Amino acid sequence: MIDWRAIDTVLLDMDGTLLDLHFDSHFWLEHLPRRYVELHRLDQATQEALRARIIREQGTLNWYSLAYWSRELGVDVVALKREVQHLIGLRSDALDFLRWLKAAHPRVVLATNADRASLELKLPLTGLEAYLDAIVSSADFGVPKEEQAFWFALQEVEPFDPQRTLFIDDNASVLESAREFGIRHLLGIKQPDSRRPEKELEEFIALDRFASILPDNLPSAAGEARAAGEEKEKGAHG
Known part of the structure; x- marks a missing residue:
């Protein structure tokens, strides 16, 4: 070949x-939306909306930027990643x-x-x-x-x-x-x-x-x- x-x-x-890719799939589509809702005390609908928002950024530099998501969501994305780093x-x-x-x-x-x-x-x-x-x-x-x-x-x-x-x-x-x-x-x-x-x-x-x-x-x-x-x-x- x-x-x-x-x-x-x-x-x-x-x-x-x-x-x-399991770590990233789990983090961005499951762990981050769930923890975002928990930290900000929001409802389940917000979790679904965030998941859709993340997917909309696919293919852009923002999609890959931890600083961007930390700033936009008001959470420490790196710290949240460390919570599930055993999946890496x-x-x-x-x-x-x-x-x-x-x-x-x-x-x-x-x-x-x-x-x-x-x-x-x-x-x-x-x-x-x-x-x-x-x-x-x-x-x-x-x-x-x-x-x-x-x-x-x-x-x-x-x-x-x-x-x-x-x-x-x-x-x-x-x-x-x-x-x-x-x-x-x-x-x-x-x-x-x-x-x-x-x-x-x-x-x-x-x-x-x-x-x-x-x-x-x-x-x-x-x-x-x-x-x-x-x-x-x-x-x-x-």
């Missing part, structure tokens, strides 16, 4: 791709995939719509950072991945060849945006949320497990170049 010799850069989404976890074979990437040596970049507050919560709990060469949040650019401006901004801070880049994301709108930018290798995720049914992406191949795209001990092009450089350096000092 993927010719790893043709891949120099791997761009990875976080929530729903590396991490189980990696998807089934994400760690094995990350370990393989680290050994194969393409450049691995986390490209996420999660803001820095979300990253500060999730990274220490999941250990993702140890496997990443760079972490980029759309909040840093002021535009979500759904917009072309994100990809131009990303390439400014993290140069990559779109033709030699693999991008994996569970969001079809984001994948469409990446395709428009010219990223050649695009994959979706079949079951971002382990507690919800699988979904099909009409225009993209959706992965069930990362193992399905891993070859048997085949190094990437970037890995071969790096390994050759290391051997050359050893020879120079031998």
Whole structure:
């Protein structure tokens, strides 16, 4: 499915791709509306209205901003997230995939719509950072991945060849945006949320497990170049 010799850069989404989306689904659609009503002593109808309001922001930078929701709702969203942080976890074979990437040596970049507050919560709990060469949040650019401006901004801070880049994301709108930018290798995720049914992406191949795209001990092009450089350096000092 993927010719790893043709891949120099791997761009990875976080929530729903590396991490189980169950935490976010539960928090935004269940825990936050319930706690908002409890804290402000409001009725059940308000809880339903808030859930609808959250969904209306989908695809915008506000949708992903903890600061925005804290300000709008008058609650500490980060503190409320910590109440259910035990639900934060990696998807089934994400760690094995990350370990393989680290050994194969393409450049691995986390490209996420999660803001820095979300990253500060999730990274220490999941250990993702140890496997990443760079972490980029759309909040840093002021535009979500759904917009072309994100990809131009990303390439400014993290140069990559779109033709030699693999991008994996569970969001079809984001994948469409990446395709428009010219990223050649695009994959979706079949079951971002382990507690919800699988979904099909009409225009993209959706992965069930990362193992399905891993070859048997085949190094990437970037890995071969790096390994050759290391051997050359050893020879120079031998």
